[in-house]
Amino acid sequence: xxxxxxxxxxxxxxxxxxxxxxxxxxxxxxxxxxxxxxxxxxxxxxxxxxxxxxxxxxxxxxxxxxxxxxxxxxxxxxxxxxxxxxxxxxxxxxxxxxxxxxxxxxxxxxxx
Amino acid sequence: xxxxxxxxxxxxxxxxxxxxxxxxxxxxxxxxxxxxxxxxxxxxxxxxxxxxxxxxxxxxxxxxxxxxxxxxxxxxxxxxxxxxxxxxxxxxxxxxxxxxxxxxxxxxxxxx
Numbered sequence: 001x002x003x004x005x006x007x008x009x010x011x012x013x014x015x016x017x018x019x020x021x022x023x024x025x026x027x028x029x030x031x032x033x034x035x036x037x038x039x040x041x042x043x044x045x046x047x048x049x050x051x052x053x054x055x056x057x058x059x060x061x062x063x064x065x066x067x068x069x070x071x072x073x074x075x076x077x078x079x080x081x082x083x084x085x086x087x088x089x090x091x092x093x094x095x096x097x098x099x100x101x102x103x104x105x106x107x108x109x110x111x112x
Numbered sequence: 113x114x115x116x117x118x119x120x121x122x123x124x125x126x127x128x129x130x131x132x133x134x135x136x137x138x139x140x141x142x143x144x145x146x147x148x149x150x151x152x153x154x155x156x157x158x159x160x161x162x163x164x165x166x167x168x169x170x171x172x173x174x175x176x177x178x179x180x181x182x183x184x185x186x187x188x189x190x191x192x193x194x195x196x197x198x199x200x201x202x203x204x205x206x207x208x209x210x211x212x213x214x215x216x217x218x219x220x221x222x223x224x
Binding site: 034036043044045046049058060061094099100101102103104105 | 151159160161166204208211214215217
């Protein structure tokens with residue numbers, strides 16, 4: 001199982017960013033996926049969940065209305081569209097297969 | 113939101129000795145299907161978290177039997193027997209019963 005996140009970078013407050021997570025080594029379309037972020041101050045924070053068929057999605061209150069999770073099973077890819085970014089969104093962002101495997105993370109920095 | 117409280121914050125262990133970490137939940141993690149959705153992860157320095165234990169006491173694939181989980185309802189324990197240098201890092205518990213998924217604050221384990 002391999003998960004590779006990408007798309008993280010330095011952005012200014014209010015800007016948007018799209019994170020991607022490419023999965024391999026497992027039957028991607030069969031598994032629910034999650035996004036979790038980590039900061040030194042707030043620790044591990046779950047952000048969003050998507051069912052294997054995209055039929056249901058859920059968000060943490062902290063990102064609801066600003067972030068959108070999606071997936072493309074044909075491309076074995078998971079996405080996190082982030083809008084209206086704030087300084088407190090600065091973190092290392094991980095994608096997870098279910099609650100088992102984690103990617104290596106992609107860093108997002110929101111700063112002017 | 114389910115709150116998980118981990119103790120101790122940190123501990124230093126002599127190689128070959130045992131260590132125990134507690135995780136207390138603000139509500140029962142017992143699902144109506146009879147399973148208890150409590151996970152343990154280890155985040156080694158510079159790495160992403162890796163799953164050790166799921167459903168309180170089931171070791172994930174490849175996890176040595178030196179790691180064992182126990183508990184029920186709201187009180188859970190991870191025990192590391194015969195601690196090795198490779199076991200250093202931060203240990204987290206996580207509940208998967210209800211969204212938002214939530215994590216304990218972490219326990220940093222070092223070697224004396």
